[in-house]
Structure formats: structure tokens, C-alpha cells
Amino acid sequence: MMTERELSRRARHRLATLRHVEEVSGSVAATCRYYGISRQCYYIWLRRYEAEGLERLKDRSSAPHHTPHATKADVVEKIL
Incomplete structure (x- = not known):
């Protein structure tokens, strides 16, 4: 089981990935290559973040x- 702190770390990492496009590379494809994720994954994270933020x-x-x-x-009960 993951702790709340570890969950927050993952969320912050995903947010850093989203910000990398705006602040560093300007390119979704380059950012995805850098972080080792698919563009589809990036856009899923982006939609979720735009909808309800870090949560x-x-x-x-x-x-x-x-x-x-x-x-x-x-x-199941009978089997057990």
C-alpha cells in the first residue's frame, strides 16, 4: 500500500511533466521522450489536471x- 506522501510525489511528478512543456521544451513530443511517457498519457494527465487540479x-x-x-x-463461499 502506498502512503499519501508517495501518492503526492507521483502527482507532483506528473504536474512537473505538464509544466515542462510550457516552461522548458515547448514541445509535447520532446517532453514525452524526455520523461519516457506516451503522448496519449500526457494528454490524459493534462485533461485530468485541467478538470480538477492536482487531486x-x-x-x-x-x-x-x-x-x-x-x-x-x-x-466462492462453497469453494473456500
């Missing part, structure tokens, strides 16, 4: 919202 740059769960084919709870 949206924190890691998010990759778990699906809905799992229609998940094993039913009573079946």
Missing part, C-alpha cells in the same frame, strides 16, 4: 467498475 493527477484504481461475469459470492 486528479493522483493514481487511480484500475479495477473495473462492473464485472458481469464474476463468480457469484455463494459459489
